[in-house]
Amino acid sequence: MTASLTLRAAIVSIALFVAFLLAWHIGTAGTGAVADMDPEYAKLMGATATQGKSAMPGPLEVGAKLLEHLRQPFYDKGPNDKGVGIQLAYSIARVGIGYLLAVAVAVPIGFLIGMSPLMSRALDPFIQVLKPISPLAWMPLALYTIKDSSLSAIFVIFICSLWPMMINTAFGVAAVRREWLDVARTLEVGVLRRAFTIILPAAAPTILTGMRISIGIAWLVIVAAEMLVGGTGIGYFVWNEWNNLSITNVITAIVVIGLVGMALDQILARLTRLVTFPE
Amino acid sequence: MADRFISIEGIARRYPSPAGATTVFEDLWLAMRRGEFVCVIGHSGCGKTTVLNILAGLDRPSEGSVIVDGQAIEGPSLDRAVIFQSHALLPWRSVIGNVAYAVSSRWRKWSASQVRAHAQRFIDLVGLAGAEHKRPAELSGGMKQRVGIARALAIEPKIMLMDEPFSALDALTRGTLQDEVRRICLETGQTAFMITHDVDEAIYLADRIVLMTNGPDAKLAEIVENPLPKSRARAEIHRHPLYYAVRNHIIDFLVTRSKSFAEEIAAKGFDPRNVAVVRPGIIESAADAEHPARLAGVSRL
Incomplete structure (x- = not known):
């Protein structure tokens, strides 16, 4: 009797998670009273010194905090104390705007590069130079020119989402099978109709793969960008709580x-599956 | 020949190479009548596919031109449908979607229901009724090629161009599809140009069989007039008294003469505009005494 692979994998996953929580709990548990102290002095020293408690919070504390945030995700008590839900909403909105702008720019340019060998060669050096630049390196320039921290964060998301999508789109478009294009040619299909009815569906899986890579990078970058620009967002929240210790x-x-x-990645994975065709 | 529905006029194809230019073929002439079925046989590399691509307008000749129904070929056209060896179906469209794509390309102003009804008619014709909504990936090789045939026929072309359409199929499926293609071409009076490696297929389908020598510098060596009656049946074709004469003639050509053709023409001369027309097994005149061993009747156009 062997259970299905999915079930067995789930059991192992849960077991590993429980083991991790247990190790975490034991690792951060107090060791009991470490020394006799004057009660007044002990109060000043805190639990770390008196109870041998770890400075790291344990899983129970984090769990309690998580529940607390989940129960009240959208409270707003001034600029320094907003619910995690609000902060996430800011971050997701920035990623969403920057990312969609990048889609609007990267896919058409990718099409152009994929369809025209001339443009492909001509734009290649620019892409090769711009692609390896850390998106955060653009931040000072963005702040200086845009003069708005929130818009600068969106610009940084835009610039970091651009390259994987553009390169994948160009690759997908250039790799459309010759025979499908020949079918379109023998049917006297015009350029625009060919782009939408042959090239787009044929390249869609590759384009979506690029979009999936981009959303991952955008989500990585937003945290760092918000730590820099401050004000709102989950990245700012992390930095603010660090300052609060x-x-x-x-x-x-x-x-x-x-x-x-993970959720963002799964959404794109679903979309990719939607446009993938079996051959 | 009075009726020159398709006229290939002195086409050549050259590719640049380190030693100047490689000529795949040159000075190639061929005329086809309306409603005729022509098969081309030759070894790989003789440029058969290039000839077909030039006819389709997908490739351009380095020299010469092709005239179809009084007009020179400038590029691909809906008048000339291609059935690809690899079927070339769009995998993201269903069977009817693939056929409808061609139909709506042909008649752009048609309504969706009109397109659908027309596409359905041709799906029924190739015997795929019931499989309209399947994706190409769910079909067998034979069914895929049926869709390819339906797509080509649905645009009601003047010519069908077929590049080894059945070579990837198993023998049984190939036989059935040959029957279908033959039936459809006879019923609709379709003009067809087909490349094949299969001698029996050529004899079964073609009115005339064009033999090409090996490339580079391939030549259209000979045209074999198929002596079998137009109303031939697959089951009896091999019992026809002339069947083996045709078959042996073509196989002799493929095995030996396709290589040594240059020496053959060095002796007796060669006019690419008027290549020999052969009716194997039929002795027509005393002039055939030149080739008594082949029992072939050679006449000039």
Whole structure:
């Protein structure tokens, strides 16, 4: 009797997770009273010195914090104390705007590069130079020219999402099978109709793969960008809680960032499956 | 020949190479009548596919031109449908979607229901009724090629161009599809130009079989007039008294003469505009005494 692979994998996953939580819990648990101290002095020293408690919060504390955030995700008590939901909404909105702008620019340019060997050669040096630049290196220039921190963050997302999509689109378009193009030619299909009815569906899986890589990078970059620009967003939240020395909140935010990143990736994976055709 | 529906006039194809230019073929002439079925046989590399691509307008000749129904070929056209060896179906479209794509390309102003009805008619014709909504990936090789045939026929072309359409199929499916193509071409009076490696296929389908020598510098060596009656049946074709004469003639050509043709013409001369027309097994005149061994009747156009 062997259970299905999915079930067995799930059991192993849960077991590993429980083991990790247990190790974390034991690792951060207090060792009991470490020394006799004057109660007044002990109060000043805190649990780390008196109870041998780890400076790292344990899984229970983080869990409690996570629940607390989930129960009240959208509270707003001034610029320094907003719910995690609000902060996430800011980050997702920035990623969304920057990312969609990048799609609007990268896909048409990718098409152009893929369809025209001339443009492909002509634009190649620019792409090769611009692609390896860390998106955050654009930040000062963006702040200086745009003069708005929030828009600068969106610009940084735009610039980092651009390249994988553009390169994948160009590759997908250039790799459309010769025979499908020949079919379009023998049917006297015009340029525009050919682009939408032959090249787009044929290249869609490759384009979507590029979009999936881009959304991953955008989500990586937004945290760093918001740490720099400050004000709102999950990246700012992490940095703010670090300044508050609330490690529990920092870990909570890390977990939430991971979950949202996974969700974004899954959405794109679903879309990719939707346009993929069996051959 | 009075009726020159298709006229290939002195086409050549050259490719640049380190030693100047490689000539695949040159000075190639061929005329086809309306409603005629012509098969081309030759070894790989003789430029058969290039000839077909030039006819389709997908490739251009380095020299010469092709005239179809009084007009020189400038590029691909809906008048000339191609059935690709690899079927070339669009995998993201269903069977009817693939045929409808061609139909709506031909008649751009048609309504969706009109396109659908027309496409359905040709799907029924190739015997795929019931499989309209399947994707190409769900079809067998034979069914895919049926869709390719339906797509080509649906645009009601003046000529069908077929590049080894059945070579990737198993023998049984190939036989069935040959029957279908023959039936459809006879019913609709379709003009067809087909490349094949299969001698029996050529004899079964073609009115005339064009023999090409090996490339580079390939030549259209001979045209074999198929002596079998137009109303031939697959089951009895091999019992026809002239069947083996045709078959042996073509196989002799492929095995030996396609290589040594240059020496053959060095002796007796060669006019690419008037190549020999052969009716194997039929002795027509005393002039055939030149080739008594082949029992072939050679006459000039």
